[in-house]
Amino acid sequence: MPSFTLRHFVLLFLMAVGTVVAPAKTWAASPEVNLGYFNKLAMNGYDVMTYWQGGDPQKGDPEITAQHNGATWVFQSEENRQAFLSDPAKYAPQYGGYCAYAASQNAVADVDPFAWRIWDEKLYLNYSPQVRRIWASDIDANIEKANEFWPDLLKK
Incomplete structure (x- = not known):
C-alpha cells in the first residue's frame, strides 16, 4: 500500500x-469581511477580543456590537468593544x-x-x-x- x-x-x-x-x-x-452563513456577523458572532485574552473563543452578547469595515462585530463586554474600536486593524x-x-x-x-x-x-x-x-x-x-x-x- x-x-x-x-x-x-x-x-x-x-x-x-x-x-x-x-x-x-x-x-x-x-x-x-467573512460574515458566515447563518448570522451575517463578523467572526460568526464570536467576540474577537476573547482570542487575545487566552483560552477558547467566546460568543459575544448581541446587545454589544460595533460596526467596522462594513460588518457587525459582537462583544462580550463594553470593555472588549472599546478595546477593539481603539485599534481594529490590530485585533x-x-x-x-x-x-x-x-x-x-x-x-x-x-x-x-x-x-x-x-x-x-x-x-x-x-x-x-x-x-x-x-x-x-x-x-x-x-x-x-x-x-x-x-x-x-x-x-x-
Whole structure:
C-alpha cells in the first residue's frame, strides 16, 4: 500500500471540500469581511477580543456590537468593544476572517472559530483544525503567499 503523504492529504482535502474552498472566481461577491452563513456577523458572532485574552473563543452578547469595515462585530463586554474600536486593524483577523490557508492558495473559505492562531501579533483563522495544521507546517511561507493574493482574490 502506498504511503500517505502530506501532499496526498492536501489533495484529498481540497477535493472533499471543493464546494467550500472554491477558486476565487466563484467567490467574486464575497464581502471583505467573512460574515458566515447563518448570522451575517463578523467572526460568526464570536467576540474577537476573547482570542487575545487566552483560552477558547467566546460568543459575544448581541446587545454589544460595533460596526467596522462594513460588518457587525459582537462583544462580550463594553470593555472588549472599546478595546477593539481603539485599534481594529490590530485585533481583527487577517484576510477578513476567511481561512488563512485558503488565502495562501488564492481561494476563500469559511472558518471554524476554534481553528485559530495568533502569530507575530496577528490573528489568523482556518477552515478546520486539520487545515490549521497544514497551514502551520510553514506559517511564514503561507502568510507570504496569502499576502500576495489578498485582497485581490475577492475581486476576481
